[in-house]
Amino acid sequence: MQINVTDQNGKRHELEAIEGWQIMEIIRDYGLPIKAECGGSCCCATCHVYVTGDWLDKLYPMRDDEDDMLDETFDREDNSRLSCQLIMSEELDGIELTLSDGARP
Template sequence: MKLYVTDQGGVTHELEGIEGWRVMEIIRDYGLPIKAECGGCCTCATCHVYVDKEWLDKLYPMRDDEQDALDNAFDVHDNSRLSCQILMSESLDGLKVTLAPGTEP
């Protein structure tokens, strides 16, 4: 199971996906720079990612609290999600995301 993450500098990394883990946790565990300061509580929006368009429809839809938390992010686009709210699974094998501005630690 693969996860492709483009960092804030534009470099893409191939990460090994971990079933059931939050994408934010996989990114942090791999050692890429991600602030994620609330630790996955869907509060701080510092794990904001842009999801590759082809994957958007495959994600579990956004809940209200994630939409609310995105109010505290910048450069929010239609493909913005919080990576702490995406659970990795086989069906997301190959998921591509880009770390948004404001996620730098």
């Protein structure tokens, strides 16, 4: 399984993914620039990513607390998600994500 992450400088990285991990954790584990200051408890918005194309529909729907947190960002788009709320699974194998500027450490 893998996830494909484009960083804030436009460089694309292919990361090996582990089922059951928060996608934020996978990105952080590879040392890509993601602040994730609350540690994955949906209490900040510093793991904000943009989800490419159809992948958005394959994700578990957003809860209200994620929605609220995303509203605190300055760069929210229709395809915004918090990567700590995305749990890696087989259906997400190959997902394409872009790190937001607000996720920069």
